[in-house]
Amino acid sequence: MRLSTLLVCGVAVLAAGLAQAQSVPAPAPGMPSPALMPLPASMTAGQGRLAVDGGFTVALAGPADPHLEAAARTLIQRLSAKTGQFLAGAPVMTGSAPGKGATLTLMVTGVSADIPAPKEDESYTLTVTPGGASITAATSIGINRGVATFAQLVANGPQGWAVPAVTIHDQPRFPWRGLLLDVSRHFMPIATVERTIDLMQAVKLNVLHWHLSDNQGFRVESKVFPRLHQLGSDGDFYTQDQVRQVIRYAADRGIRVVPEFDMPGHTTAWLVGYPDLASAPGPYAIERHWGVFDPALDPTRDSTYQFLDRLVGEMTALFPDPYFHIGGDEVNGEQWKASPAVQAYMKAHGLKDTAALQALFTTRVQAIVAAHGKHAIGWDEIMDGDMPKDVVVQSWRDAESLKKAALAGHAGILSAPYYLDLNWPAGRHYAADPLPENLPAGLESLILGGEACAWSERLSPENLDVRLWPRAAVVAEKLWSPRDMTRDVSAMYARLETVAQDLVSAGSRHEAARTLLLTRVAGPAGLEALLPLAQTVQPLQDYRRSARRPDAVQSTPLNRLVDAVPAESAEARAFSLAVDRFLANPKDVEARAAVLRPLMAWQQGNALLAPHVAATPLLAELAGPSAKLAALADAGIAAAEALHTGKPMFDRAGGEKAVADAADAGAELDFAILPTVTRLVKAAP
Incomplete structure (x- = not known):
């Protein structure tokens, strides 16, 4: 079930990654070389x-x-879990001098x-x-980062x-290193949120972006507008005391908590309790499907902004x-287009389209946020308006959006290539x-960093860690x-297996x-009986x-094979490396x-x-994929034998058909081994 062992010399692995370091620590005799990430x-x-x-x-x-003190306790807990030893439970305060004998x-x-x-x-x-x-640092923030490294070094x-x-x-390359956790589509209990914070600390991420409201749920207690959480959450929400608990918990680990309340779209759950906020009459119900929907806050009424204030x-x-x-x-503007009152407002104010109307809304909301002493952050679309320069743009589209923001004088955060829920390798x-x-x-200083994103349409508290870890460490x-240390993909994968196990000692349930x-x-x-298939497939x-x-x-169970297997098959990657060596010398018996x-x-x-x-x-639902796997494996065996012996491949037509059939594995799965078997079949005489 674990990442397959890659036989890479530990010193060579670190040497490839630490291109700018003075030297690489050679382990003591018999000691494994440290695999660090970052x-x-x-x-x-x-x-x-x-x-x-x-x-x-x-x-x-x-x-x-x-x-x-909290950083010290975190380290002791991690080392106890990693080593299985009963380590001293309380750190000792020694004042301004180093701890004698510690x-x-x-x-x-x-x-x-x-x-x-x-x-x-x-x-x-x-x-x-x-x-x-x-470990020396200016404050406990740096200590937390050093503690993460020390824990990984223990072997x-x-x-x-x-x-x-x-x-x-x-020291870090970027000051903003975040993880977006969507708790709106599927709610995540406090214990899951705090475990995620522990794992963020273990790999030096420093911002929890808490996506707290969407069409499927408003997840924070509001004492000012209680129907938001009472009617818009199915009872799954965080009390304000729980929010404070999470913020304190994160602070002890040197992690900031940035909330997101998405608007004017993605607000259906708001409208269940407050339908008058919408651009079309209610009633509304919590959205149970996934996608982009029409309901949106009405940007033409002063009462909307009074509510938001x-x-x-x-x-x-x-x-x-x-x-x-x-x-x-993702505001599609359909409700605004269908509203005579909104259309009249747009005409009276010279707004040519719904994008211009949204820009007006964003400008007014940004002013509200600023009046309460905060800097606003928004997704790419907020760039359509004339935003003050202190508004930060988070790019979910591509790096070009981030570049556009920087050229306009805005700081930016990149998320587009770091969507963990999309199951990329x-x-x-x-x-x-x-x-x-x-x-x-x-303009480099305007790029604050980036955020990995865990949107939860197909994530639950049960499979969250399977999707996030260890890839979030990458x-x-x-x-x-x-930057020069993060170019060697092979060296990264070689370290990732050890790091994955280290994350288990930090609390990951992947x-x-x-x-x-x-x-x-x-x-x-x-x-x-299931493992052969589970090893060779990955989610679409x-x-x-x-x-x-x-x-x-929202209620569709996440209990199938596609929900259980990791985003990337380690066995398939090990198989690909084995085929690389074989194709280089097909006569080699080993x-x-x-x-x-x-x-x-x-x-x-x-x-x-x-x-x-x-x-x-x-x-x-696995009958088809299992049968296709057997045929695909047959094709690979026949191709390998042909390459080894130099004789024509047995039943090439059947092998090519197996490869073609495997292109659609079924059950919302892909065969991770398919590209490698395809290479074997194409190379065979």
Whole structure:
């Protein structure tokens, strides 16, 4: 179930990634080389190792800071989970001097604010010697980043758990490194949100973008307009005390919380309780389908802005971050076009189209946000208006939108290539850089960074981690590490397996949840019967699932194989690498065996699964994919044998048909091994 082991020399892996570092730490004899993500800016090897055993202690030095104590406790918890040891539970405060005799001293020169601010000093220095270690930083923000690195460095070897001696000087490339969590389409409980924050801290992400309202739900308690959450949430919402709890929890980990209340579109759930806000008469119901819908706030009435002034005032007081996201995306304008009152208003004010009307709305809402002391953020569409320069543009379309915003003087955040819910491979996320191409010199500082996005049409608390982790760590590295260090995709994948396991010790359920979900799908067939198919498939990418299942609604169960398998098949990637080696020398017996072993297992999988496909509906939809997999594996075996022997491929026509048939796997799945088997068949004599 885990990422298949890639036999890459650990030192070579880090050397490829740390192109700008002075040197790479060689592990002590028998110790694995550290696999870090994000890669630090500068890393120099030392001699020896520091043991992390039952006597491990943490001391705090510098001004007293409750966030510093929380960072220490987080580290102790992570190391206890990672090593299975009962480590000392309480950090010791030593004042301004390093902790004498402590294994690790966390030293700050200043006290962090109650809530992290934008562009904090996140730099740190980590020094490890056989006699002890220290992390020094300006405040607990930098300590949190150093703690994440230290936890990743801990590895098991012949003499037990230890950290290699090393000196690291590190700081982020971009100040805004976010993760958007959509809790509107499918609600995420507080425990899930806090676990996500823990995992963000583990890979140095620093902004939780909390998407709190949409057509399918308004998820925050409003004491000013209580019908928003009472009628627009199905009872799934966060109380204001819970919101404060999450903000405190994130602050202890050096993470900001930026709320989003999308408007004027994506507001159907608002209109259930307050239909007079809409541009067409109600009644309204919470939207259960996915897509872009007609309902929108009426931008022509003063009462709309009076409502928003009170709501924004309440929510900006609840969320202390200086940024407030107002959405602004995907307004189709149909309700406005159909309203005689709106059309008359547009004519009277010389507004040529609904885009101009939305620009007017955004301008007025931005002024409301500013009056409450916040900077507005919006999606690409807000660029249609004449926005003040302090409005930040978040691009969901492409990097060109970000470039357009920068040319207009706006700071920007890139999300377009980092949509985790679209099931793209990690390498595709890794290849995308936040800086737009050909950006004029001097505008680089306007690119604040980027955000990975987890839109939840097909995400639930149960499969969230399967979709987010470990791929979110790849985006985190792209936003933290120097650009020249994030070009080697092969080295990234080699580190990703170890990082995935490290994230488990930080709380990720991506492995446990996957096993649970697959076991449920397998049912009477048993997990072993399902694994051959599960290893070779991945969910449809982009929005193809929506095209296949336009009838899917909010209550559609996310309990099928497509919901259980990760976005990228590690087994398929390992198979592709094995085929690369084989094609380079088809006569090599070991290379041939490495290709045939998985193909034979996949070929036999249908014999295990087929007797059970009529047992449950979850298995019934897999009859076709399972049979296609057996045929595809047959084609791969025949092609490999032909290449090895130099003789013509047996039943080439049948093999080519199997490849063609596998292009549509069924059950909203793709065969991840299809491109590699296709290469084998095309190469065969």
